[in-house]
Amino acid sequence: MCTTCGCQITSGNESQIPVEKSADGGATSVLTRLMAGNDLQADHNRMHFDQLGVLVINLMSSPGSGKTALLEATIVQGRERFRMAVIEGDLETENDALRIRAHGVQAHQITTGSACHLDAHLVHEALHKIDFSGIDVLFIENVGNLVCPASFDLGHHLNVILLSVAEGDDKPAKYPVMFRAADVMLITKTDLSPYLDEFSNERAAQNLRNLANQVPIFHLSARNGEGIDVWLDWMEEQIQLQKQHVKNRPSFRPVRQPDAGLHATRILLSPVHPVSKS
Numbered sequence: 001m002c003t004t005c006g007c008q009i010t011s012g013n014e015s016q017i018p019v020e021k022s023a024d025g026g027a028t029s030v031l032t033r034l035m036a037g038n039d040l041q042a043d044h045n046r047m048h049f050d051q052l053g054v055l056v057i058n059l060m061s062s063p064g065s066g067k068t069a070l071l072e073a074t075i076v077q078g079r080e081r082f083r084m085a086v087i088e089g090d091l092e093t094e095n096d097a098l099r100i101r102a103h104g105v106q107a108h109q110i111t112t113g114s115a116c117h118l119d120a121h122l123v124h125e126a127l128h129k130i131d132f133s134g135i136d137v138l139f140i141e142n143v144g145n146l147v148c149p150a151s152f153d154l155g156h157h158l159n160v161i162l163l164s165v166a167e168g169d170d171k172p173a174k175y176p177v178m179f180r181a182a183d184v185m186l187i188t189k190t191d192l193s194p195y196l197d198e199f200s201n202e203r204a205a206q207n208l209r210n211l212a213n214q215v216p217i218f219h220l221s222a223r224n225g226e227g228i229d230v231w232l233d234w235m236e237e238q239i240q241l242q243k244q245h246v247k248n249r250p251s252f253r254p255v256r257q258p259d260a261g262l263h264a265t266r267i268l269l270s271p272v273h274p275v276s277k278s
Ligand SMILES: Nc1nc2c(ncn2[C@@H]2O[C@H](COP(=O)(O)OP(=O)(O)OP(=O)(O)O)[C@@H](O)[C@H]2O)c(=O)[nH]1
Pocket: 061, 062, 063, 064, 065, 066, 067, 068, 069, 070, 090, 096, 143, 144, 188, 189, 190, 191, 192, 220, 221, 222, 223, 224
């Protein structure tokens, strides 16, 4: 995580930064306090989502790997199966929210200015602007960035990480914090595979497995629709699992890993991770 560049500070949490220096006078303890404040806000967000019975998915990837295109394909092909709303995160522009709204789906755009990730405070402001009646799933499209978004709990339930075939199959090895946090990895833009023969599905999978992450890997193209049905089946299953789960107990905070990445909550819930019974 970029603990020195100050990117943990967003317009959502800057009011928490003390004017006076912290006890040890150092930046580290200020940042530690910011992360603790973020975790508390994330718990509050998750309480809202659990009360609403809404599954919340954090979509993360590098810029341009197809997050918004995936959401558009999900709306077009999945609108009979579940109802969704979207929070979009970008440094600037309302473009992605406009693309989603063009399909008749609620979308709230967060513009972070200079911050290269979303945080729980920004998501809290956004969630109170959304009408959740009848909504099954909220997608949060994080800022395109393979580094620090993985360290911020937003109050979500699952992390979905996209890797487009144009980016190279080595990305899980180069950005382990992000890919270790994945609850599912989507290899996107498969319609381009014939032109990008240096991308190996096997190597991409092995690079993920080398991080001790055994989650499902789906291959899909938002352009020609290939594989979207498998993704929609998985989504529908996760929505049902979450609805059953919150009847019994609230969702858990993601586990913080030694490298400061978060392992998303579903490790406690899904049949693909039989770690503990719910
Ligand atoms: N060929 C092909 N192009 C795609 C596919 N999905 C997205 N694209 C293109 O890739 C570019 C980026 O797609 P976006 O959906 O905007 O990507 P994003 O991850 O939302 O980008 P940021 O929000 O900027 O991080 C656009 O020109 C899309 O048309 C796909 O499945 N196949």
